[in-house]
Amino acid sequence: MSEIDNLQKADGIEENKSIINNDDTTENTSSEINETTPVEISQINSDETPVEVTEPVNEDSPEEKTEESDASEKEDVINEIEESNAEDAEDEGNKERHTIEVKEYDKMSLESLAIELEKLLKNEKIQAIKAPVNDINNEFKTKFQALLDEKKTEFLNDGGNEIDFYYSSPIQKRFKTAYKEYRNKLNDHYKSLEKNLKQNLADKLEIIEELKGLLSVEENINTTYKHFKELQEKWRNTGPIPRDKYNNAWNSYHHHVERFYDFLHLNRDLRDLDFKHNLDKKLKIIERAEELAQDDNIMRSFRELQELHKMWKEELGPVAREHREGIWERFKVATKIINDKRQVYYKEIDKVYEKNLENKLKIIASIDAINTQENSSHSSWQKKIKEIEALRNDFFNAGKVPIKVNEATWAKFKDSVRTFNKKKNAFYKGLKKEQFENLKKKLELIKIAEDNKDSEDVQVTTALMKKIQSDWKKIGHVPRKDSDKIWKQFKTACNYYFDRLHSKRNAANHEQVDAYNKKQELLSSLKELSLSGEKDKDLSTIKEQIEKWKNIGRVPNDKRYIEGKFNKSLDGLFSNLKMDKNEVEMIKYENKLENLNRTDDDNRNLDNERSFIRKKIDEVKSQINQLENNLQFFTNVDDDNPLVKEVHNNIKTHKQALTLWKTKLSKIKELY
Template identity: 35%
Template sequence: MMNSQENTPKEGMLDDEMQKTTSSAEVENKKETPAEPKTYKSKAEILERLKEIVGNEENPTKEELDNLKTTFYKIHITERDTKQKAYLEAGGDPEKYVMVPDEDEEIFKAQMSVIKERRAKLFLEQESEKQNNLQKKIDIIERIKAMATSPDEANKSYQEFKELQMKWKDIRIVPADKANELWRNYQLYVEQYYDLLNLNREAREYDFKKNLETKRHLCDAAEKLAEEQDVISAFHQLQELHQQYRETGPVTKELREETWNRFKTASTVINKKHQKHFEDLRAKEDENLEKKTKLCEQLEEIVKAENNGEGDWDKHTKEIIGLQAEWKKIGFAPQKMNVKIFERFRASCDEFFGNKAEHFKEIKQHFNENAEKKQKLIEEAESLNDSTDWKATTDKFIALQKDWKTIGPVPKKLGDELWAKFLSACNKFFEARNAANAGTRNEEHSNLSKKKEIISELKTLAEEASDNVQDKVQKLVEEYNNIGHVPYKDKDKLYKEYHDILDKLYKDLHISIAKKRIDNFRNNLKNVARNGEDAIDNERGRLMRRYESLKQEIITYENNLGFLSVSSKKGNSLIDEMNHKVQKLKDDVELIKQKIKAIDAENFNR
């Protein structure tokens, strides 16, 4: 009889090691280890893969479907944004832009719907199959348990036992939460059966020999996997080898530990490579997440930034397109964050381009308003361009041109058309006016020469000490005033030169004339005095009234000067005229004061 101690703890260690290898409690129903996501460069490639899945009735992993969906919409949204950007940059109306339905997206949704329905149906079928397989394996365990009650029972049911072992191998997936407990029970009663098997020792030894050959073959296969370059494939193959190892019966007691240690050592090499591969992959995904997070932060700062004009919008658009290009170069983030980080990035892109579209919608509205204003000015200009009222119409055209400058921009092409029409209307009038006024311009140049000659004569009088200077000056002033207009561009310069010399002459003349007038006034006082004291007092009262009247007039002029703007040439001319009048009034006031003093001196001497 086989000693019950043959069921050593070393063989039992297989359960614990298998749990580490498969990374779950499920032995029979192994989970697929996620491979690196495939990179797709176009929607056509993604649709081709979906058609392949549907046509071949494949059952893809959730990870592959998530990768297909994320990549498809990443490409889809990029294409959509590129089309919208091109439309807007070409001067398209944001308000009229319409998203054209994408046939590729409809195909994508249809194929995904078929796959999801098939996966749901398959899931239900697999759950049902797992429950059936569970019951089948429980029944096998119960039968082996019944056969392991005594040596006699074990010996006479050996053939049935071998058949039950074959059935066990043929039964695959079971519920994950029952897999380990199921295997431990199976292993327990198989070991008990072999311990009771006594009469058919040759058959037992034969089994041990066959099991050893099988397990050594599995060890060879596991050791050879160390040469496999594809770490994921090697790990998957190892899972299958472990499954076969566990389904293979025991070997002789003295070889159990040696055989298991060899298989475990080979498994450890593959497991470490697999673990390192995914550690590296997770590190790379974490690095990608960090890079994508930084891009999101940069993008969000751009979205928050203020856009002062079309230049800022263009600058920020280029920056975002640059960030999108960088995003495409970065690989996947960790699976649980990959969709979230993409949605964060896409939301900011959508917000920016939505704001941009709204901005240009407002700009378009302003463009339309500005175009309407310019069109009205064109119509008004066209209504005036046949007028022959040269002075009044010129002023109107100048006003229209000033109004044109105050109106905001319109699209370049339309702006050029409107400006051409407006300029044509203006040119038509001014060309007609210039043709009609050709003779007038010649007369103005002649008047300019005459006025310059008079100014030259006035300058000569200012330097000479001759008699009758006042009469000569007055005569020249009258001649100057009788001469007509001069060219507009020379008017202000000539005006200043003329009044500068007059001011000098009047100042010099005023001093001598005022002195002469006072002397004459004093002489006349003696004649007035002969008419009586009342006559002198009456004269003084008249002068006082004149004095107060002039002072009030000076105050009025000075107040008016305060309201005038000196920002225009016309304003300067008017101010100069008024300043001359004020100065003349002040000179008259001073003369009256001197007359009053003369009267007071005469009264004192009397």
């Protein structure tokens, strides 16, 4: 059995047990107890071991008063604290780690996360930012993956192939650059730390060797005691050592400190002076702990409490036996108050996390409800896409949830969104096929428009252009990438044709306005026209005016009322010639037909006129038949009867009218 083992057994300390030696000089090079592990009162044992010890320490320890049922739990907690102390001993930046502000990274944008990472690299020690950097990195990956899924969906909806999808963001590049810098700096830190750990271990082993030599040095006890205190201070100021060497080095150091105190009992004055110094310091620690127990800033109080326990355990030696249990109990009470407040604080945080979880589950349920709805149109899908986007934002802004369900909640959310995207993609794939069919139809209309844009057949082409424009509106959507291109192509062809047509019509309109003005002048001259009284001569004069009128040309459509004025003037002139009414009517009708034949859409106007004449002929024939049928009802009535005479006169009038209409029809046929 080693020398260290012998001493531990003699002092009642069993190796690897949960009770920490009650000599407070036990080394803990951690700058503070791990923040995530509450400091229970029973975890740090009572005060110092007296110099002259004849009984096992654990019999005097306050821990012996605790319930046996807590022993296993305490042992686990102590082991966890000791392991944490050894781990923290390798981290010189432990203090700095706890001073970094914890922010709500889940509510930050991608750009804000990149900026925050750059700030940490610039302003904080590299060994102090591991936790926030990990949080930032996880949040950035989550949000960027969501953005990537969104961009991929848009790409597929636009007709792209999944294998061709690629998306790169300047923010992603910026973040990757900063994160790579963090990894490089951290690696450099660990290399430097490893070198320092080895040197610190060598320095502490040298201190242990010097402690060994104190007992064999022949010099004044005061000088030896001063040298001992210098070695203690040197040990405390020496930096961290490798974790796997931590316990062995400390046990060896502690063993030789114990031997020196045994040696020191020969000079009780120095020992009592040391006890008094340690008591004063520990009372100040207790007073500060009691102040912290009243502080409302729970986490700050807890961090400082860890420092107080470190000072109590590492920096101060034993006190007199009569004060030992009393000050330890007082320190325990203050520590328990702070611990209890911290537990309440974490319970409140847990309540917030549970509420956030409840909200996130409601959001997921809302997405699932949308997934059950049927959407059969582009507009309805666009509406649902906006709703899902709003729910996604609500989910990301809902805050953190308990760690134990974080991954499961995120997976459930992704599954719900993925289900929506699958249904949406299936709809748009079907819609895409329809859009390609629509594209083919519209390309055919473009070909028709371009083939006929230079046509001179105004009547046919204008009707055709109007029809294909109407057909274009009836055809549904085409792929977005083709939409603007084909519309511009179709619009250009149609505009080209109608611009030509309007240009011709504008020129014709100018001529028609000029013709109107000339006809106004001719109409005014007819009012002053005087006839000779000779029928043939006057008839020739009137026909000469009619010919002049015809030669002037067509007037604008909104000025065609002037033709009625001209016919009215002709009626006045013809009335002086004592001519047959039907003959006069035919002269005016021939003038009308001439005007109809001069128009651009003459065929249509002549067709309409022919249909009108035929309809009038049918009407007159029907009226004559009706009148002749009526005569059959007059039996045994003389022809001199007034009613019979009226019927015969009406038949005669209608037959004359029928002759006139037939003459007009023959004139129209001559034009064809």
